[in-house]
Amino acid sequence: MLSVASLGDWLGLLATATFASAQVSGDAAKGLAFGSVIAVRLLPALVLGPLAGVMADRWDRRYTMVICDLLRFVLFATIPTVALYSSDAKITVGWAAAATFLIEAITLIWIPAKDASVPNLIPRARLEAANQLTLITTYGITPVLAAAVLAGLNQLYQWLERSGVTVAAWAAPSSLALYFLAFSRLASALVVFYGIREISGHNGGGKQETSMLRQFTDGWRFIGKTPMVRGLVLGILGAFAAGGVVIGTGQFFALSLGGGDATFAILFAAIFIGLGLGIALGPRLIGGLSRRRWFCLSIMLAGVSVALLSLAPHLSLAVVGALLVGSGAGMAFLSGTTLLGGEVDDEVRGRVFAVVQTGTRVVLMLAISLSGVLVGLGGSHDVGSTGVPISSTRVLLAVAGVLGVLAGFWALRQMDDKPGVPLMADLFSSMRGRPLGIAEPSAKTGVFIVFEGGEGAGKSTQIALLDRRLRAEDRDVVVTREPGATDIGARIRTMVLDAQSAASSATPLAPRAEALLYAADRAHHVSTVVRPALRRGEIVISDRYVDSSLAYQGAGRTLPVDEISWLSAWATGGLKPDLVVLLDIDPQIGLARVGRRGEADRLEQESIDFHERVRHGFLDLATAEPSRYLVLDATRDEQDLAGEIALRVAKLLPPVPPLPPVADGDGGTAGRVPAPGEPRTAGEHSAELRATRS
Numbered sequence: 001m002l003s004v005a006s007l008g009d010w011l012g013l014l015a016t017a018t019f020a021s022a023q024v025s026g027d028a029a030k031g032l033a034f035g036s037v038i039a040v041r042l043l044p045a046l047v048l049g050p051l052a053g054v055m056a057d058r059w060d061r062r063y064t065m066v067i068c069d070l071l072r073f074v075l076f077a078t079i080p081t082v083a084l085y086s087s088d089a090k091i092t093v094g095w096a097a098a099a100t101f102l103i104e105a106i107t108l109i110w111i112p113a114k115d116a117s118v119p120n121l122i123p124r125a126r127l128e129a130a131n132q133l134t135l136i137t138t139y140g141i142t143p144v145l146a147a148a149v150l151a152g153l154n155q156l157y158q159w160l161e162r163s164g165v166t167v168a169a170w171a172a173p174s175s176l177a178l179y180f181l182a183f184s185r186l187a188s189a190l191v192v193f194y195g196i197r198e199i200s201g202h203n204g205g206g207k208q209e210t211s212m213l214r215q216f217t218d219g220w221r222f223i224g225k226t227p228m229v230r231g232l233v234l235g236i237l238g239a240f241a242a243g244g245v246v247i248g249t250g251q252f253f254a255l256s257l258g259g260g261d262a263t264f265a266i267l268f269a270a271i272f273i274g275l276g277l278g279i280a281l282g283p284r285l286i287g288g289l290s291r292r293r294w295f296c297l298s299i300m301l302a303g304v305s306v307a308l309l310s311l312a313p314h315l316s317l318a319v320v321g322a323l324l325v326g327s328g329a330g331m332a333f334l335s336g337t338t339l340l341g342g343e344v345d346d347e348v349r350g351r352v353f354a355v356v357q358t359g360t361r362v363v364l365m366l367a368i369s370l371s372g373v374l375v376g377l378g379g380s381h382d383v384g385s386t387g388v389p390i391s392s393t394r395v396l397l398a399v400a401g402v403l404g405v406l407a408g409f410w411a412l413r414q415m416d417d418k419p420g421v422p423l424m425a426d427l428f429s430s431m432r433g434r435p436l437g438i439a440e441p442s443a444k445t446g447v448f449i450v451f452e453g454g455e456g457a458g459k460s461t462q463i464a465l466l467d468r469r470l471r472a473e474d475r476d477v478v479v480t481r482e483p484g485a486t487d488i489g490a491r492i493r494t495m496v497l498d499a500q501s502a503a504s505s506a507t508p509l510a511p512r513a514e515a516l517l518y519a520a521d522r523a524h525h526v527s528t529v530v531r532p533a534l535r536r537g538e539i540v541i542s543d544r545y546v547d548s549s550l551a552y553q554g555a556g557r558t559l560p561v562d563e564i565s566w567l568s569a570w571a572t573g574g575l576k577p578d579l580v581v582l583l584d585i586d587p588q589i590g591l592a593r594v595g596r597r598g599e600a601d602r603l604e605q606e607s608i609d610f611h612e613r614v615r616h617g618f619l620d621l622a623t624a625e626p627s628r629y630l631v632l633d634a635t636r637d638e639q640d641l642a643g644e645i646a647l648r649v650a651k652l653l654p655p656v657p658p659l660p661p662v663a664d665g666d667g668g669t670a671g672r673v674p675a676p677g678e679p680r681t682a683g684e685h686s687a688e689l690r691a692t693r694s
């Protein structure tokens with residue numbers, strides 16, 4: 001019901017303004033007439049809006065809504081009734097104007113009470129769908145139904161008159177419509193009073209101790225100090241300002257396209273169709289994208305489209321621009337309303353909704369009136385000789401578009417809930433059903449080095465050499481691997497690699513199950529081994545990591561690489577290595593090397609084509625991000641490779657700490673040097689180092 005009221009509100013506003021501008025001639029006068037009507041029409045919102053928010057947060061919202069509806073029932077009903085009993089047109093029209101003003105004022109109190117109540121009645125997860133339904137009903141179904149019913153009533157009335165039937169004055173179409181409106185308000189009051197008792201009892205419900213003035217200022221302070229709400233409110237206002245300029249310049253823009261009222265109507269219809277499409281299809285299109293990001297992107301879309309509209313040389317392109325403006329605005333409207341309902345606490349929600357309601361009206365009023373006046377003064381004559389007509393209308397539209405885009409950016413800076421995650425990549429991933437994850441916060445002070453490559457490339461050999469070298473420098477090193485570095489990982493390793501248990505199983509392991517098992521091992525490994533070591537500031541060297549999944553399950557098993565990438569990013573919380581040493585080897589050579597070890601595991605038994613794909617999968621990854629990779633020919637001499645790896649790793653590490661003085665004798669710290677391959681403590685490493693240096 002609110003929806004119908006607000007739609008009628010906006011349509012009535014435009015109709016009156018257009019009517020006023022048609023009564024005068026000359027661009028400036030037309031602009032002034034259009035702008036003035038709008039300014040006068042929206043004035044009550046300015047006065048009552050802020051107060052209404054305090055009322056919604058202070059009084060019982062259910063009673064507020066019921067009283068408002070009963071008052072509106074009486075007021076709507078009196079408009080045709082006064083006309084029935086008075087033959088004086090001045091009284092009839094005067095009362096209609098006064099009653100409309102009062103209805104407008106009461107509606108301003110009813111709206112925040114209703115808007116603030118809805119989120120308490122609907123589970124958060126369903127709020128967006130509920131808002132979607134409400135907005136589609138408001139801007140799609142209800143206006144069409146209302147127009148159809150009114151047209152039907154008019155036809156019936158005319159037909160009855162032509163047939164000689166005298167219709168009672170109270171049954172004239174406009175009177176019937178008003179009585180219908182009145183009774184719809186009565187019905188709303190009864191439903192809210194008897195049917196939705198849950199609305200009561202959420203806010204203060206009359207037991208407030210702070211003064212109204214204090215509540216009013218507290219509301220503003222809350223908006224100013226809460227970045228998310230600040231971003232939302234200003235984003236919505238920015239979008240409305242851009243929309244206001246489109247409306248205010250619409251008629252002149254139609255003229256600059258060489259059209260008239262029909263062109264204006266087509267553009268307007270396109271905006272409304274776009275609005276409906278954005279609301280209906282937007283959530284499905286963007287999938288799981290963060291709603292805060294969606295809100296900001298929608299505003300940017302609307303802004304860019306307004307700017308594009310300013311360049312449109314003919315109607316067909318202008319219609320495309322208008323459709324995009326509408327869809328951007330529709331999506332911003334839906335996401336903004338849902339965010340306001342879902343993320344603003346109940347005790348201030350009424351005031352926030354009221355600020356949005358009043359703010360949008362005031363901004364719209366200013367944008368429409370000012371742009372109407374400015375464009376009227378600037379004239380609508382084309383002054384360009386470029387083929388694209390340049391007029392003050394177009395300049396204003398371009399400025400509004402740019403302001404809209406800036407508002408979107410600004411809102412994003414205030415309220416982004418995925419800082420550091422690339423916006424467009426997140427959008428496209430979300431459209432494909434896999435929004436990018438937020439990197440897990442980690443106080444990472446260590447260095448993470450990963451060795452990758454095909455079978456038998458020499459990873460274990462090089463890791464051992466690097467480990468020894470780093471320990472000799474008295475550095476804290478953790479050598480680990482995937483899969484199988486933990487107890488659980490060891491069990492997973494058996495499941496994915498043990499050739500005998502695979503052979504005894506009735507069905508081979510499905511590729512997706514294989515990918516999930518590696519991801520499960522990785523999730524546990526990162527959380528229990530890698531991250532803790534990095535937090536301690538140690539050097540973590542891992543034999544295989546995410547790239548192995550991308551190469552083996554992605555390129556090798558031909559599962560979609562971006563899905564594997566998303567899965568790994570989720571499993572690791574976005575942890576990326578500082579360096580990947582890729583030991584590249586022809587699979588024939590690598591497999592021959594490991595063949596000497598004994599029975600091949602499940603993956604080593606794969607075809608040579610599979611291993612070729614894996615090799616190229618690795619090389620593609622390194623090509624895509626060369627700065628993080630060291631790609632080496634794995635057939636080179638072991639020590640040669642180790643030297644090059646050590647040089648590259650040294651660049652990632654702080655300088656070797658100076659050695660403490662050597663103490664000898666009984667209380668000395670120099671101990672026995674462990675045998676090669678024997679585990680060493682940090683003290684033993686420094687002892688070894690001192691021994692070799694002395």
Ligand SMILES: Nc1ncnc2c1ncn2[C@@H]1O[C@H](COP(=O)(O)OP(=O)(O)OP(=O)(O)O)[C@@H](O)[C@H]1O
Binds near residue numbers: 456457460634637
């Ligand atoms: N540069 C090299 N030149 C010749 N042989 C090498 C070289 N590096 C390692 N090898 C030998 O190749 C075999 C496999 O080496 P290693 O176990 O280090 O490879 P890997 O990449 O860890 O194998 P896997 O894929 O099974 O993990 C070993 O016998 C090792 O001695």
Ligand SMILES: Cc1cn([C@H]2C[C@H](O)[C@@H](COP(=O)(O)O)O2)c(=O)[nH]c1=O
Binds near residue numbers: 482497548549552553
């Ligand atoms: C991490 C990871 C590994 N694999 C494959 C690659 C190898 O064939 C084995 C591991 O054996 P290794 O002797 O320890 O190198 O598992 C994989 O397919 N996907 C992965 O994510």
